[in-house]
Amino acid sequence: MSGDLKQAYNLINILEAEHKLNREDWVFLLKNRGEDRELSEYLFKKADALRKRIYGDAVYVRGLIEFTNYCCNDCYYCGIRAGNANAQRYRLTADEIYACCDEGYALGFRTFVLQGGEDAFYSDDDICLMVSGIKERHPDCAVTLSIGEKSYESYKAYFDAGADRYLLRHETANPAHYARLHPENLSCENRKRCLYDLKAIGYQVGAGFMVGSPYQTEENIAEDLLFLKELKPQMVGIGPFIAHHDTPFKDMKSGTLEETLFLLGLIRLMLPEVLLPATTALGTIHPLGRELGIKSGANVVMPNLSPTGVRKKYLLYDNKICTGDESAQCKDCLSARMASIGYRIVTDRGDHPGFEGLSCQSHLNIC
Secondary structure (H helix, E strand, C coil), X not given: CCHHHHHHHHHHHHHHHHCCCCHHHHHHHHHCCXXXXXXXXXXXXXHHHHHHHHHXXXXXXXXXEEEECCCCCCCCCCCCXXXXXXXXXXXXXXXXXXXXXXXXXXXXXXXXXXXXXXXXCCCHHHHHHHHHHHHHHCCCCEEEEECCCCCHHHHHHHHHHCCCEEECCCECCCHHHHHHHCCCCCCHHHHHHHHHHHHHHCCEEEEXXXXXXXXXXXXXXXXXHHHHHHHCCCEECCEEXXXXXXXXXXXXXXXXXXXXXXXXXHHHHHCCXXXXXXXXXXXXXXXXXXXXXXXXXXXXXXXXXXXXXXXXXXXXCCCCCCCCCCHHHHHHHHHHHHHCCCCEEECCCCCCHHHCCCCCCCCCCCC
């Protein structure tokens, strides 16, 4: 075994014991991951064991409702970007959203994730009414929003209406890299401001980044991991970048299964109690991607509760899976998949351990 490989094993041991690494060690580990399957398996074994000590064999489900694919932003990687004239746009009404929740509730779901583009059609009052309406119908459920960058006042209004969690991927913690993925009107600084505002208000917060996004370096990923350690979100959503044919990045190489799994394991060791999804994007690049994600340290999956008639329109990237299944089919399929690897689906709220016992108080592309 080479000296560099021995050091990589040693850094995994340090991460397991101390739950942190410095910037130089993160970069070293990421650059020396190589193709050594034994190193990855060593990491996955430790990540899986740690997750089992905290969560047992439970895999939590969140019912995803993609309620609008209109977006005012023009992010270069996203299939529902404002500049994509070929996207078939739609919006769900409040009653349609309630119907999705009612169906999900009957199937056992106790967390609903309202996800959409940054769509000004829905005012803050509209969002608040939808949140409070879901809470009135299903007071034992958690409501998660994933609707992008807003003001502190807007976030506070949603929280006061009953929203429990907010998902907002930071995408990349490096400002220069952020500028290569987004138009000039969007900034890394404001993205981070939003996440800190959400934490200050009291949300359970989800952040995360794309793996293998265009122009990403190991130094960028190290910065992402340091930012996540500082932020301490309750949920981290990472998934491979997958190109969409109607974006400027249509010819860019996708992120890999191997690097995504490796990062899932690292994040589990860094943030032991984090809620960590095995994403739909992971299942898109490999038929067993979500199962492999769970075995690498993840513990959340997100079945789709959106009406089947609109699912193919919410196309953030090409070849997205599970766009045709009914909600019950999607849940049953995931239950069987998890059972096949020795895990069980849990449909309760599944709060982060740091929020257990609290009453009701986690963006885009999180799944």
